[in-house]
Structures are given as C-alpha cells and as structure tokens.
Amino acid sequence: MKRIVFLMIVLSVIYAALFSEKARLDREVDRLCAIDGGIRVYKTVTLPPDMFNDRGEVIFYQSDQKIEESLGPKYIFKWDVHYYKKGDPAANGPQETVMKRTHIKIIRKADIKLLGEFVLYSRGGGDLPGPWVPSSYQCPSVIEANSTILIKKIFIKSIEEQQE
Incomplete structure (x- = not known):
C-alpha cells in the first residue's frame, strides 16, 4: 500500500512538472503572439489576371524551389526560424518540448521593399512519455x-x- 501511494505521488509530481512546462510555454506563445504574431501587409502588388491560376493563386509561386527563390526572380521569400527552446519531440518522445518563432517575409528585389510578413509562434511536445504523437500549439x-x-x-x- 505504501509503495502504491509513493508511486502515485511520484507520478503526480512528474505529471505536474511536465504539464506545467507545457502550459508555461503555451502562455509564452500567446504573449509573444499578441506582440507581433500574424500577417502584416505593407504594400500590395497588382498583377494581370493571367498571373493567377483558377484558384486565385499566383502562378509564379514554386514551392519546390529553394525557399528564397520560390517566388521567382522578382521577389524574395525569406523564411527564418528562431528557437526559444530547442528540442525534437517527434524524434525524442512527446515529453520533450520545443518552442519557436517562424518569420516569413516577402521582399521585392528591385528596391528591397518589404511587401509583407507573417510571424508564427509555436510549441510542440510537453506530454506524458509514450508512443503517441506529441501535441502542439500555435498562434495564430x-x-x-x-x-x-x-x-x-x-x-x-x-x-x-x-x-x-
């Protein structure tokens, strides 16, 4: 009986430690997202209709190209990732955590004008150890x-x- 109580206490402490880290990182994601998360457009570019496909997407976007060159020769698609907490929950188990900021910028090459940007904050992992997929949280x-x-x-x- 004493062993069961001791084991329950140990498991409760481990569970609280894991989930408090997860909750803390989720709150930090929300806090940082409120500061600069989301999409900001500074300048629009009007293009002729033949530059769009039937779904309204620009036809010069090539996701299979190098990231910076994916918008063709006239625009730079810049993708930066900053890790606040490095980790790899998918490889090392769902108990591990990772928190990062992904920042995407679209820049016109001709005048190096920033046309728009997108900032995303995300957390992965922080779950109980096991064979399942780690949880994630992001904002926006x-x-x-x-x-x-x-x-x-x-x-x-x-x-x-x-x-x-």
Whole structure:
C-alpha cells in the first residue's frame, strides 16, 4: 500500500512538472503572439489576371524551389526560424518540448521593399512519455494566417478582372 501511494505521488509530481512546462510555454506563445504574431501587409502588388491560376493563386509561386527563390526572380521569400527552446519531440518522445518563432517575409528585389510578413509562434511536445504523437500549439492558428494567405494578400488581381 505504501509503495502504491509513493508511486502515485511520484507520478503526480512528474505529471505536474511536465504539464506545467507545457502550459508555461503555451502562455509564452500567446504573449509573444499578441506582440507581433500574424500577417502584416505593407504594400500590395497588382498583377494581370493571367498571373493567377483558377484558384486565385499566383502562378509564379514554386514551392519546390529553394525557399528564397520560390517566388521567382522578382521577389524574395525569406523564411527564418528562431528557437526559444530547442528540442525534437517527434524524434525524442512527446515529453520533450520545443518552442519557436517562424518569420516569413516577402521582399521585392528591385528596391528591397518589404511587401509583407507573417510571424508564427509555436510549441510542440510537453506530454506524458509514450508512443503517441506529441501535441502542439500555435498562434495564430493556421486557418487565420499562413504563408499562402500572406501571398494572396500581397499579390492581387488587376481591377479589370474584378469588374468582369
């Protein structure tokens, strides 16, 4: 009986330690996201209708290219990741944690003008050890903001197409 009580106390302490770290990192993600998270567009670029596919996406975006060259020769797609806490929960187990800031910028090469940027904060892991997939948390959500939405907000169809 004493062993069971001791084991329950030890497991409770381990569980609290793991989940308090997870909750602390989630609060930090929210705090930093409130400061500069999300999409900001500084300048839009109006393009002719033939520069868009039938889903309204710019046809010169090539996700299979080197990241900086994925928007072709006229624009730079810059992707930076800063780790606040390094870790690899997917490889080392869900108990490990990682927290990072992903910053994407789209820059016009001709005048080095920043057209827009996207900042995402995320946490992974911090769960009980086991064979399951680590949990994750991010701000803003993928539905609210992502690199595809940033591209669609910067590159817009010319007025002629919108009036037809």
